[in-house]
Amino acid sequence: MTFKLLISGLLSVGILTSLPVSSAQGQSSPAECRALAASVEVHREEAVALRVQRDGLAEKTELSGETWENAEAERNFGSAQAAAADAAKADYETLKTAFHSLQAALGAKVEQLNGAVGRYNQVCSRRRG
Numbered sequence: 001m002t003f004k005l006l007i008s009g010l011l012s013v014g015i016l017t018s019l020p021v022s023s024a025q026g027q028s029s030p031a032e033c034r035a036l037a038a039s040v041e042v043h044r045e046e047a048v049a050l051r052v053q054r055d056g057l058a059e060k061t062e063l064s065g066e067t068w069e070n071a072e073a074e075r076n077f078g079s080a081q082a083a084a085a086d087a088a089k090a091d092y093e094t095l096k097t098a099f100h101s102l103q104a105a106l107g108a109k110v111e112q113l114n115g116a117v118g119r120y121n122q123v124c125s126r127r128r129g
Contacts, residue, residue: 033124040120043113050106057102061095068092 068088074081 028123033120036116036120036123040113040116043109043116047106047109047113050102050109054099054102054106057095057099061092061099064088064092064095 068085068091071081071085071088075085076082
């Protein structure tokens with residue numbers, strides 16, 4: 001069983017490594033270009049969705065930061081105000097962490113998109129003389 005998996009894995013690697021060689025020689029197939037174009041579109045849609053999420057979370061994070069700043073100004077008025085300031089700060093820190101994670105995910109997705117576009121251009125673009 002392991003031997004069959006190893007053979008199929010090696011065949012897959014051989015197939016994948018042979019594609020760029022034929023593509024680099026200008027012999028890319030229309031099917032390969034359609035698949036690459038579809039990949040570009042998927043990455044683009046995912047990047048747009050992440051950007052929309054990031055923008056919404058940025059607004060929530062900013063409002064949460066303002067809420068914390070306002071609560072912090074009233075911290076010394078009593079223990080209830082101090083507790084409210086602590087809770088507001090915790091909410092802000094949670095949202096800020098989520099925002100930074102989403103920002104990193106968006107950056108990674110944009111890198112994937114750029115790589116897919118570069119691959120498509122390398123394989124499917126015709127050189128004009």
